[in-house]
Amino acid sequence: MSLYETVVGLEIHVELATESKVFCGCSTKFGGEPNTKVCPVCMGLPGSLPRLNEKAVEYALRAGLALNCEITRNAKFDRKHYFYPDLPKAYQISQLYLPLCVNGYVDITGKRVNIREIHMEEDAGKLVHDLWTDETLVDFNRCGVPLIEIVTQPDMRTADEVVETVRAIRAALAALGVSDVKMQEGSMRVDVNLSVREFGHEFGTRTEMKNINSLKSIARAVAGESKRQIELIETGKKITQETRRWDDNKDTSYAMRVKEDAHDYRYMPDPDLSPFLITEEQLTHIRRTQPELPEAKRLRYPKEYGLSAYDTDILISERTLCVLFEGAAEITRKPKDTANWIIGEVLSILKERGEPADELSLDKDKFARIITLVADGAINRAAGRRVLRALLDSDIDVDAYVKQNGLEAIGGASVVDDAVKKVVAANADSVAKFRSGSEKVFGFLMGQVMKELKGKGDPAALKKALEEALL
């Protein structure tokens, strides 16, 4: 067993899904022509004045309440100064002294991960490196997009715990609808603060890793950085407190810069923004209108739908799956079947195609129709799968597709009986083997009958007919 323990805390930046920026009316839409969603306020031009977007505050409060935080009633904004090309004002509006939310937590398997604070701030622009000219191009579109930064305590000890914490936070924020939480597009960015120590010792020197853009790379980054730090300690070298950039292709991180101390940021209250007070009425309204969170679904699904804990956990890990499940189950009235179709079929098709589940958009009515057709024996399961694939590709009409492709199950007794007779006659050897006790040839005979029916037989009807013929 290793002598060392890994200690991890997270800083998670989440872009809030408002239409306009946090202090001005520019659009927050992702992508688009560079430097076209910019105005004097987000460029920090002299004489411009920021004005707070009330929706951004509401979203931040929703996140704080969902993550069990205490809410600061008299919040304000501070300026964090640093000099960098992606920050035209040369300061970022953030919250140091009175963050909006404090002392929250999120529960993962067997432990509670504490959240020190959630504060509001504005995003910076984007730097694009031009390989031809070896220069950097600056796009200010992202400047001023509202962010919350969720800061956890250093409560995680393994890569699994880190991934589970990020998953839980992401699922909660997705359920609230306050963010897209897309790691690939950068609307959710996870920085990993990591140190190692011998068991029972004081915390070691920590590094901060940035540029981690998937759950998979979080796990790899935690493992990689632990290993690097342990090797330094064991060879008697010192760990530098620094910011490192994770390189997922090379499976390693490299130093970006030595971390600036907080006082180097020269924080001060922002004189351009008035303090804002959170009232009891506002909080009551938000509490009353909070969407159902994954934690509540975890209790409700087994009770209301009779799902297993395992199936429930899979469904509640993605908001899209919950929406599809609840919508389709209401129509099919077969919640277990519906859950099985999502977990067994939809997810495996997505996995095979390498498509993320958080982007799934499947029409609940059409999906429910497939489940019902299979449950009623109108099409068999293999045909159902084929229709599902087609539905994932394009917005087909399920019944028309079944008809056009001749997928209706052949359940008519005479057709099935004819096929069975034909197979029994043509496979006398196998039939004899079966009758003398070799049960495994039954599957072979079933296959032959199904082939005879061009794969469209209803397996239940077919099995019954074959069993009778072989008696």
Added chain:
Amino acid sequence: MEINRELTAHIAALSGIRLAEAELDQMTRDLRSVIGYMDTLEALDIASVAPMSHVQERVNYTREDAVRPSIPRGDVLVNAARKTDEYVVTPKTFG
């Protein structure tokens, strides 16, 4: 707080400002006088006064979440020392 040349140089570096030797001395003197005045304020007994970050009394000066037109890109780039048709150009920097 002790204001000396090293501190002034450090703050200048953080701010991306280049100061000549003579300016460094002048700036150090100026800062010392400003911060020195703060020390005068420190002498006051303010135990009974609540911390205040703003002088105006207005609070919750917010706006609705509505998109308003941005400015033309030409205007965004007009002050840049170096630019392309779409971007501001800076020396090599890593995001």
